Amino acid sequence: MKLIFLVLGMLPLLAQAADMATKINVSSCEACHGQKGVGKNEFPRLAALEATYFVKQLQDFRTGTRSNPMMQPVAKSMSEADMSKYAAYFSKLPQPAAQPSSEGAALLAAGESLAKNGDWPNGIPACFQCHGAKGQGISPDFPQIAGQPARYITVQIANWKSGARSNDSVGLMKSVADKMTDEQIKAVAAYLSQGVTK
Numbered sequence: 001m002k003l004i005f006l007v008l009g010m011l012p013l014l015a016q017a018a019d020m021a022t023k024i025n026v027s028s029c030e031a032c033h034g035q036k037g038v039g040k041n042e043f044p045r046l047a048a049l050e051a052t053y054f055v056k057q058l059q060d061f062r063t064g065t066r067s068n069p070m071m072q073p074v075a076k077s078m079s080e081a082d083m084s085k086y087a088a089y090f091s092k093l094p095q096p097a098a099q100p101s102s103e104g105a106a107l108l109a110a111g112e113s114l115a116k117n118g119d120w121p122n123g124i125p126a127c128f129q130c131h132g133a134k135g136q137g138i139s140p141d142f143p144q145i146a147g148q149p150a151r152y153i154t155v156q157i158a159n160w161k162s163g164a165r166s167n168d169s170v171g172l173m174k175s176v177a178d179k180m181t182d183e184q185i186k187a188v189a190a191y192l193s194q195g196v197t198k
């Protein structure tokens with residue numbers, strides 16, 4: 001009898017221990033994504049990403065419609081509850097300040113023109129038509145692209161072209177990526193990497 005009371009008395013403690021076990025480990029993400037999720041090179045910025053989009057990407061890495069050898073094992077080890085917790089944490093971090101690009105003025109101007117006006121003769125719509133007037137995103141389906149590292153943006157466009165990333169609804173991004181030249185990709189990635197500009 002005494003033993004039963006003892007066990008019952010421990011139940012809240014056990015529940016607490018289970019909660020601890022599902023606690024998220026943000027520093028494991030920061031090892032690749034940078035302190036406070038600021039992003040660098042091929043590692044995207046996670047700070048201030050929209051939470052629904054964040055969870056969708058983790059689910060897509062898990063199912064493989066978005067393939068990446070570094071991120072897929074991470075996503076596969078997560079429960080749905082973990083995904084929501086990480087999304088909640090990173091979406092609330094402050095947006096890193098805008099950063100000037102070291103690329104030349106002509107390349108940046110070409111990137112700005114593609115982002116704002118597109119390249120209609122070649123069937124490329126303006127990036128900002130879908131991604132918001134400053135590339136700040138339109139919640140929840142169109143992510144913020146301004147302020148992602150240039151290298152990361154370049155890799156994503158290459159992945160849509162190759163099919164390594166096929167998680168965009170009705171192929172919206174693939175149809176854009178397929179029409180872009182290497183020079184256009186370089187230009188728009190450099191322009192966007194500067195952040196949300198005035």
Ligand code: HEC
Pocket residue numbers: 025028029030031032033042043044045046049054055057058066067068070071074086143155156
């Ligand atoms: C070993 C390095 C590594 C670790 C550790 C890592 N990531 Fe990533 N993550 C990446 C890479 C690389 C990408 C970009 C993949 C691609 O090119 O599609 C990425 C992409 C993402 C994206 C998609 C972002 C976007 O804008 O589409 C999310 C969300 C994400 N990671 C969350 C996390 C979380 C949460 C953790 C910690 C639990 C984590 N990552 C740990 C390397 C890592």
Ligand code: HEC
Pocket residue numbers: 044056114115124125126127128129130131141142143144145148152153156157167168169172173176188
């Ligand atoms: C017709 C609408 C549309 C246009 C135009 C468009 N995009 Fe996208 N883009 C999308 C959608 C939808 C997604 C999200 C796909 C998903 O759910 O993973 C996306 C995702 C992205 C991402 C991945 C962001 C991340 O962190 O996961 C990048 C980078 C990107 N777009 C760049 C561009 C660039 C550069 C242009 C202009 C040359 C552009 N997009 C034009 C619809 C569009």
